[in-house]
Amino acid sequence: MNIEFLKCHGSGNDFIIIDEWTKGYRFTEEERKEAAIQLSRRNSIIGSDGILFVIGSSNADAKMRMFNSDGSEAEMCGNGLRCVARYAIEKLKKESLMIETMKAILPAAKVPDVYEGIQTFEVAIEPVSLNPASLPLQTGKASWKETIIPEIDKELTFTALSVPNPHLVTIVEKVSDEQVKAVGKKANELKQLLPNGTNVSFVKIINESTIFVRTYERGVGLTNACGTAMSAATLVSCLLGRQPLNEVITVLNPGGMVQTVAEVRGDESYSIKLRGNATYEFSGSVQLDFHNAEKSDLIETQDFPEETAAYKKMADYAKTMA
Numbered sequence: 159m160n161i162e163f164l165k166c167h168g169s170g171n172d173f174i175i176i177d178e179w180t181k182g183y184r185f186t187e188e189e190r191k192e193a194a195i196q197l198s199r200r201n202s203i204i205g206s207d208g209i210l211f212v213i214g215s216s217n218a219d220a221k222m223r224m225f226n227s228d229g230s231e232a233e234m235c236g237n238g239l240r241c242v243a244r245y246a247i248e249k250l251k252k253e254s255l256m257i258e259t260m261k262a263i264l265p266a267a268k269v270p271d272v273y274e275g276i277q278t279f280e281v282a283i284e285p286v287s288l289n290p291a292s293l294p295l296q297t298g299k300a301s302w303k304e305t306i307i308p309e310i311d312k313e314l315t316f317t318a319l320s321v322p323n324p325h326l327v328t329i330v331e332k333v334s335d336e337q338v339k340a341v342g343k344k345a346n347e348l349k350q351l352l353p354n355g356t357n358v359s360f361v362k363i364i365n366e367s368t369i370f371v372r373t374y375e376r377g378v379g380l381t382n383a384c385g386t387a388m389s390a391a392t393l394v395s396c397l398l399g400r401q402p403l404n405e406v407i408t409v410l411n412p413g414g415m416v417q418t419v420a421e422v423r424g425d426e427s428y429s430i431k432l433r434g435n436a437t438y439e440f441s442g443s444v445q446l447d448f449h450n451a452e453k454s455d456l457i458e459t460q461d462f463p464e465e466t467a468a469y470k471k472m473a474d475y476a477k478t479m480a
């Protein structure tokens with residue numbers, strides 16, 4: 159089957175957009191999973207952290223389904239939602255719209271550039287829950303705030319939350335990639351504790367309005383950035399009194415930077431806004447054989463060099479702040 163795609167990224171967290179919405183593709187669940195595994199594999203056909211399927215919606219302007227590179231489907235994807243928002247905004251020639259995700263219909267909008275020449279989009283990250291059952295994290299406790307989970311690590315304290323995909327967040331003095339990887343892998347092996355797995359983030363407080371976040375993503379591994387993780391890390395930092403609620407926080411990550419705002423609503427529910435780039439890298443088409451990966455191949459590509467160059471400047475700037 160010949161499939162057109164668009165390769166994009168949010169903070170270097172890279173995705174392949176496949177448009178079932180306007181291109182008329184129809185996939186089975188097994189085919190979506192197989193496409194994610196085949197096309198995301200690094201140094202092969204395309205390579206990515208996952209696939210974003212854009213689908214028509216009768217309840218919103220469009221719908222997003224996100225599949226990790228291992229073929230598992232995630233409830234939500236913050237960096238991906240910005241990319242899908244841009245794609246749908248350009249198709250519909252709108253400034254803002256609503257996108258259906260697995261657990262909620264979420265607003266998205268084009269907003270002023272977060273850095274010179276960087277097309278910027280804001281999305282809502284919701285629903286948010288601090289109930290361990292929402293991950294699920296199998297524990298008798300009603301909340302799991304800054305608690306040692308001895309099965310995962312004897313010293314680190316984690317806060318568990320879903321946004322609505324599962325996250326464990328720990329605030330540390332120093333972030334080590336090896337430790338993030340080891341702890342993230344361990345947490346995802348403990349199926350009795352975390353039956354659906356979890357994303358695991360290490361947060362370093364840089365100053366009163368800036369944090370650095372490094373994430374081990376469920377279904378992928380270490381990635382340059384994870385939008386829901388940066389949103390979860392912002393809320394946790396605010397709830398623990400390390401950052402201010404209701405104010406813009408700069409979140410640095412190995413792939414660049416985003417801005418977030420965490421709010422507690424009157425009814426004690428939480429709302430998080432995530433703002434950042436949605437950069438197109440290249441578009442093209444692939445010949446995809448769902449039954450035999452060896453017969454799948456890249457057919458053609460067309461680059462977006464100006465966007466890539468502009469983004470590099472922002473990423474270089476973000477590095478100087480970390």
Ligand SMILES: N[C@@H](CCC[C@H](N)C(=O)O)C(=O)O
Nearest residue numbers: 232235236237323384385386
């Ligand atoms: N990178 C994404 C999250 C993708 C899904 C995640 N790996 C999961 O399985 O929950 C983001 O930007 O939020």
